[in-house]
Amino acid sequence: xxxxxxxxxxxxxxxxxxxxxxxxxxxxxxxxxxxxxxxxxxxxxxxxxxxxxxxxxxxxxxxxxxxxxxxxxxxxxxxxxxxxxxxxxxxxxxxxxxxxxxxxxxxxxxxxxxxxxxxxxxxxxxxxxxxxxxxxxxxxxxxxxxxxxxxxxxxxxxxxxxxxxxxxxxxxxxxxxxxxxxxxxxxxxxxxxxxxxxxxxxxxxxxxxxxxxxxxxxxxxx
Amino acid sequence: xxxxxxxxxxxxxxxxxxxxxxxxxxxxxxxxxxxxxxxxxxxxxxxxxxxxxxxxxxxxxxxxxxxxxxxxxxxxxxxxxxxxxxxxxxxxxxxxxxxxxxxxxxxxxxxxxxxxxxxxxxxxxxxxxxxxxxxxxxxxxxxxxxxxxxxxxxxxxxxxxxxxxxxxxxxxxxxxxxxxxxxxxxxxxxxxxxxxxxxxxxxxxxxxxxxxxxxxxxxxxxxxxxxxxxxxxxxxxxxxxxxxxxxx
Numbered sequence: 001x002x003x004x005x006x007x008x009x010x011x012x013x014x015x016x017x018x019x020x021x022x023x024x025x026x027x028x029x030x031x032x033x034x035x036x037x038x039x040x041x042x043x044x045x046x047x048x049x050x051x052x053x054x055x056x057x058x059x060x061x062x063x064x065x066x067x068x069x070x071x072x073x074x075x076x077x078x079x080x081x082x083x084x085x086x087x088x089x090x091x092x093x094x095x096x097x098x099x100x101x102x103x104x105x106x107x108x109x110x111x112x113x114x115x116x117x118x119x120x121x122x123x124x125x126x127x128x129x130x131x132x133x134x135x136x137x138x139x140x141x142x143x144x145x146x147x148x149x150x151x152x153x154x155x156x157x158x159x160x161x162x163x164x165x166x167x168x169x170x171x172x173x174x175x176x177x178x179x180x181x182x183x184x185x186x187x188x189x190x191x192x193x194x195x196x197x198x199x200x201x202x203x204x205x206x207x208x209x210x211x212x213x214x215x216x217x218x219x220x221x222x
Numbered sequence: 223x224x225x226x227x228x229x230x231x232x233x234x235x236x237x238x239x240x241x242x243x244x245x246x247x248x249x250x251x252x253x254x255x256x257x258x259x260x261x262x263x264x265x266x267x268x269x270x271x272x273x274x275x276x277x278x279x280x281x282x283x284x285x286x287x288x289x290x291x292x293x294x295x296x297x298x299x300x301x302x303x304x305x306x307x308x309x310x311x312x313x314x315x316x317x318x319x320x321x322x323x324x325x326x327x328x329x330x331x332x333x334x335x336x337x338x339x340x341x342x343x344x345x346x347x348x349x350x351x352x353x354x355x356x357x358x359x360x361x362x363x364x365x366x367x368x369x370x371x372x373x374x375x376x377x378x379x380x381x382x383x384x385x386x387x388x389x390x391x392x393x394x395x396x397x398x399x400x401x402x403x404x405x406x407x408x409x410x411x412x413x414x415x416x417x418x419x420x421x422x423x424x425x426x427x428x429x430x431x432x433x434x435x436x437x438x439x440x441x442x443x444x445x446x447x448x449x450x451x452x453x454x455x456x457x458x459x460x461x462x463x464x465x466x467x468x469x470x
Contacts, residue, residue, distance in 0.1 A: 148387060
């Protein structure tokens with residue numbers, strides 16, 4: 001079982017590496033959206049610092065949504081997803097590996113970009129560390145929960161907008177806790193509680209989402 | 223109980239049960255809704271602080287409570303459908319979703335209309351308002367996911383998964399926005415303590431809640447029948463039904 005799982009992981013990573021330009025697009029989108037905000041609300045550094053964490057988080061959610069559609073689409077179109085389903089490897093495990101590979105290739109680059117964006121929006125050092133920690137704990141949650149909706153909309157041709165419609169309301173608690181953590185950090189207050197809640201949500205979704213994603217894929221494959 | 227419930231998994235039996243239940247629900251809904259609303263709007267005493275404008279409570283509170291009730295009913299139907307593979311349960315879920323969405327909208331609308339004279343603003347980003355708004359989005363998500371599939375059986379399963387994801391998320395949303403920002407008053411009738419509403423205001427309120435619940439149930443029964451007929455159009459019993467209706 002673990003041999004086939006590593007094979008899937010290596011295959012997904014190799015595929016992502018060979019489609020580098022496609023991986024770049026959500027990152028470009030992430031930077032562009034964030035650089036629109038200073039233009040839209042004015043370059044005042046205090047205001048930027050106040051809205052910064054929220055802006056970065058909203059942009060991260062939106063750009064992760066952009067890349068998420070690719071998660072199962074190619075495998076679904078060329079039929080390899082069906083083969084994986086028929087194989088003896090448990091589908092929830094496969095799905096978990098695929099989500100991990102996707103997170104590694106399309107979300108981690110966003111995290112690596114975050115220091116630059118923190119500079120753009122004039123975040124203090126404490127705020128930046130809190131932001132990075134919430135992103136580290138929160139983005140796997142985005143991928144796991146998002147993959148459920150990706151699985152459900154897989155067989156639809158135009159799933160993109162629908163995906164956003166289904167997922168954005170579900171991501172609201174994460175957004176609230178993450179920005180609350182950064183705000184606490186900006187006031188030099190402890191923010192372990194918010195991090196703990198995000199961690200708890202991540203663990204719950206880690207335990208339940210793979211099964212929901214597997215079921216969603218079976219529904220799409222009919 | 224299973225022996226008793228099981229026959230209604232068949233659409234024909236469910237349809238006939240609906241047909242038998244509908245008149246009871248319609249009459250009781252009309253009676254209780256009219257009593258509750260007329261009593262509340264015309265005869266209940268005016269509030270000493272808010273005057274007559276508090277009377278919108280007789281629409282606002284029932285719709286707010288039942289918007290969540292309808293969502294849980296929808297999620298339970300989805301769960302039954304997914305676990306026991308009951309097709310009728312998916313039809314029930316689909317029949318419920320638009321009713322719930324409309325009631326959620328009514329709760330938001332009356333809340334805004336009440337907020338304007340009381341808080342001086344149509345909308346604030348308060349916990350309850352926000353979670354009600356998110357509830358509306360969740361309903362719309364389920365409805366639009368269902369609508370975008372050609373194959374309605376697949377659509378039912380997909381929308382069912384989404385409804386359950388929503389229901390897992392609802393308490394998290396509720397508490398997250400609660401800690402985030404609160405202006406709305408706390409619960410006054412659902413707390414375990416003695417209710418903090420005067421009895422001659424409380425009674426019409428309870429009757430309006432019951433009335434709206436029955437109205438929604440009656441609409442639901444009719445919608446479920448429509449859904450069954452639409453989905454089973456090629457079955458002989460539906461064909462008979464249609465030709466019988468044509469002769470009339």
